[in-house]
Amino acid sequence: MSLTFYTNPMSRGRMVRWMLEEVGQPYETVVLDYATTMKHEPYRGINPMGKVPAIVHDGRIVTECAAICAYLADAFPGAGLAPSLDDRVDYYRWMFFAAGPVEHAVTNKSLGVVPNEQQQRMAGYGTFDLTIETLTKALTVNPYFAGQSFSAVDVYAGSQILWGMRFGSIPKNAVFEDYASRVTSRAAYVRAAEIDDALIAAATEAA
Numbered sequence: 001m002s003l004t005f006y007t008n009p010m011s012r013g014r015m016v017r018w019m020l021e022e023v024g025q026p027y028e029t030v031v032l033d034y035a036t037t038m039k040h041e042p043y044r045g046i047n048p049m050g051k052v053p054a055i056v057h058d059g060r061i062v063t064e065c066a067a068i069c070a071y072l073a074d075a076f077p078g079a080g081l082a083p084s085l086d087d088r089v090d091y092y093r094w095m096f097f098a099a100g101p102v103e104h105a106v107t108n109k110s111l112g113v114v115p116n117e118q119q120q121r122m123a124g125y126g127t128f129d130l131t132i133e134t135l136t137k138a139l140t141v142n143p144y145f146a147g148q149s150f151s152a153v154d155v156y157a158g159s160q161i162l163w164g165m166r167f168g169s170i171p172k173n174a175v176f177e178d179y180a181s182r183v184t185s186r187a188a189y190v191r192a193a194e195i196d197d198a199l200i201a202a203a204t205e206a207a
Contacts, residue, residue, distance in 0.1 A: 009197070066098065073152040135157075145157055
């Protein structure tokens with residue numbers, strides 16, 4: 001088996017690093033620079049968008065954080081990061097809710113884009129407040145997005161909540177803070193953060 005992870009420690013690649021540590025399989029890391037290696041060959045042959053993260057697993061290319069998390073959960077079922085096939089309703093629902101409405105709502109808010117009433121009908125998320133309210137309610141039903149057990153959707157959606165609260169793009173509330181304490185206590189999360197933080201520190205020293 002070969003598994004190569006293309007990333008930058010100051011990117012959404014941190015989500016996938018966490019997922020890889022949860023999976024527990026060996027992988028090679030290739031760190032790319034935003035201005036150079038990320039925008040040129042050979043990486044553009046892997047992701048023409050010139051963005052990270054991406055993985056190549058036994059010759060198969062996967063890009064987009066949500067897709068990578070879902071793929072790894074299925075590729076390595078022994079890690080127990082996806083519910084059984086007959087119990088994936090919430091798993092799919094919140095994975096794609098995070099990849100769609102949450103991503104768009106947070107990005108637009110960060111850019112200062114506020115849709116008017118007519119535009120809200122066109123926007124998949126409606127309004128930022130409605131999106132956050134819906135995300136919060138999902139975590140009042142169960143401790144994790146897909147139910148009683150941690151899964152790949154908690155890596156993806158959970159990362160968005162953690163980053164959003166840290167940088168102010170998602171408001172803090174008691175539900176999110178309780179959830180954050182559960183997921184950040186996981187050994188894989190701690191390992192992943194330590195790896196990427198060390199890469200950032202090394203790059204800073206080199207500069």
